[in-house]
Amino acid sequence: MSTLTTDAIDYRQHAGTCKNCGATTSGNFCQACGQATHLHVPSAREFLHEFLSHYVALEGKLWRSLKLLLFKPGFLTREYIEGRRVRYVEPLRLYLSFSIIFFFLVKLSGVEIIENETDAPPDARPAVSAPAAAMAGREVARQPQDFTEFERDVVRELGTVSPRLGKGAEKFLGLPGEQKSAAAKSAFFSYAPYAIFLLMPIFALYLKLLYLGSGRRYGEHFLFALHSNAFAFFMLSLFVVANGWDFVRFLLLLWLVAYLPTAMRRVYGGGRLVTALRWITLVALHLLSLVAAVAVAVGLVLVN
Template sequence: MKPHLSEGANCHNCGAIVSGNFCAACGQGTTLHVASAREFLHEFIGHYIALEGKLWQSLALLLFRPGRLTTEYIAGRRARYVQPLRIYLTFSILFFALLKFGPHQLIEKDALASQTTTASEPGKVRVTTNLGTINPAWEARVHQIAAMPKSQSIGLFKSIFFSYVPYVMFLLMPVFALYLKLLYLGSGRHYGEHMLFALHSNAFAFLMLGLIQSVPWTWLNTALMLWLLAYLPVAMQRVYGGRKLATGVRWAVLMSIYVITAAAVITGTLFAASVVF
């Protein structure tokens, strides 16, 4: 039997007097027991992945109706869909997991295995930098990495990449939204709306890239890549309106500056993580 708090007892969470199956003050259930493995799994799937209905409705709009999920959220129809931050985190985590452990990894295991420790002999690598004028320790670290066997340097790169880049991409979401804000100055849109669009559009990008990473058929990969390229301007048109030519120009500017920003930030992060820290 599962112990149940009696009428007039106090909630173990907030201390309020309870009546019924749930506390009226904080919402915690009054049936108290140690959860089984099945209940833990149900909670994870039902509440964190939102698999029971919300995920499928959100996926349908995210995949096939560019910008519609954002307009639905702005219009106040939110309870039926997965929250924007959750859907972004879900697909970004899945993408980086596929990139690390999937069939087409960033660095193939076989390629690593084929590298012997004598592939790059210490002392034969020559690297010239000006880092010594800034910090001699940085230049020493660069020479140390350059002298590593290739398999070891690749392993170091993979470790740093998967330790930092997922967080970098998440922290770039406000930058993506800021660029949208600047491109649509005078539209009356609040920054939060641009942030919402950034989360949805980047969640779609991670989902598509994850599918491209997983499917083995070239023709399907090509179709997915074309849909990925076409998706953002269509979504921008639906959410922000305006002339299609103006939307196309904004899309080109947005992608140019964002790709440059992301490349610079990721490169700087990888350098700092491997050399500076």
Template sequence: MMASPSRPDRIVTTDALIEHQHLENCRNCGAITQGNFCQQCGQATHLHVPSAREFLHEFVAHYVALEGKLWHSLKLLIFKPGLLTREYIEGRRVRYVEPLRLYLSFSIIFFFVIKMSGVEIINLGESERSPQAERAQAALTAPATAPDKAKPGKIESKQIEVQAFGEYSKSLSDRINKVLSLPRDQLKDLAKRTFFSYVPYAIFLMMPVFALYLKLLYLGSGRRYGEHFLFALHSNAFAFLMLSLFVVADGWNFVRFVLLAWLTFYLPTALRRVYGGGRTVTALRWAVLMFLHVITMGIAMTAAISMILL
């Protein structure tokens, strides 16, 4: 009889095959890996060309954060003011969406809702042209020899003239009057396009300023600036979410009232949970914070919308 093949050889071969499958070099950094991810750079070890469905999922998950972590984050963000910030500060982070992604997700949703809802960004009245446009157009079409008793160095009554920037003032004056002389529909469309092009960035740039206000209001608390910035991202993400729901709830007055009431009481409640302190002191800090933030936001939005003139 013929001897049967040696079993240990087959076992060794199988073990070697398993070792070859699980112990290999990472294609990104070259480190030897074992498992599904590289221990050095974190890249997945099992790679393939993604399908169209996987591309779509990655795009949505990256820009809108629609994944399982979102629901855990929403639960705390909406119903437990400040707790999501505390969880992140205390090191419990894996189960939640990153603060910056959360902020960007809800800001994108907010401006999308505003754009699709048809809310008028700037009210230009019911006439075809705004009063400023009528005056500017009359000044532009008036004959150069029209009698005018205006003294040199004074601004004419029918035309906007900028005199504070030397030679550049003539160009800036022409631009202002050109914009104001546009028909109402064109001016409205220009204002809307400028709003959606610049205002989201202006508001985002206010987040470091919001964190700076918190830093000043809580001097001596031992909190680092990064913690204040984290609170700014979470609280403003909540504000974007509530305002989005407010726009969607058009005609539902009671729902809008509840949303605005919760938006009003949310921030002081979150401040107490994250920073501590008594109710009276927290209320005073909240009032100062809102005053400074509203002024800063107004300046930022005005500067953004003024890009129409450029």
């Protein structure tokens, strides 16, 4: 037997000494550092499984977590708070998994961030009579002038905030329709996932303020934020997939709207009316935060 084959066999055998920290071991894992004692060079299949389990959370307990997340609003958060955790996917991994899937599906769907109606082919335009065409021509002639003035106002206002921002806006607005759409789409997929993720601590802060005096720590609110937004990403992913199925989309939107107040009652308690008021306030604040995040993302695009 060759030396290489012998080394490979020895490498796969149980190690009496941990190769990571040097401690003496007797089981499947090192008692000092936790590294596995049965070591071997991973195959391509094992590399793929490790990638999926760490970044997409495709593992057995995902389905248990998903079932509770979808059909028992707030129950998964309660389980985690009460110490029953190992049987479920970690909240952060759950959030990241569904957010990755959502943005992948949106990108795959080819959705347009900016619609360019002026780029429609002439054949797609309805036929009109000569007088109507003349009137429409005069109206169209006025519109570019008005829109150009609007663009100038936008550039002027942004320039008062930052000259660099104003120049970036002027450059962006001067792009042809297709290039403008491509730039907007690139900016969306470059900045939106990070902006939305950075809103999670703010979402938790809103919950903390809405439930002052409840005795809940900030970490519990952050946990609820991760679970509720993971659910939102999953439902929005289904919404993208259900393109053309209007009734299915309607049902998904209904459950998306009803989910958050139901989860809030299960986790925090309280009456229906008080929970409804808190829910309305939370949604309004979160929407304002999203608008602010989009504005910041647009600013980053314009100055780059």
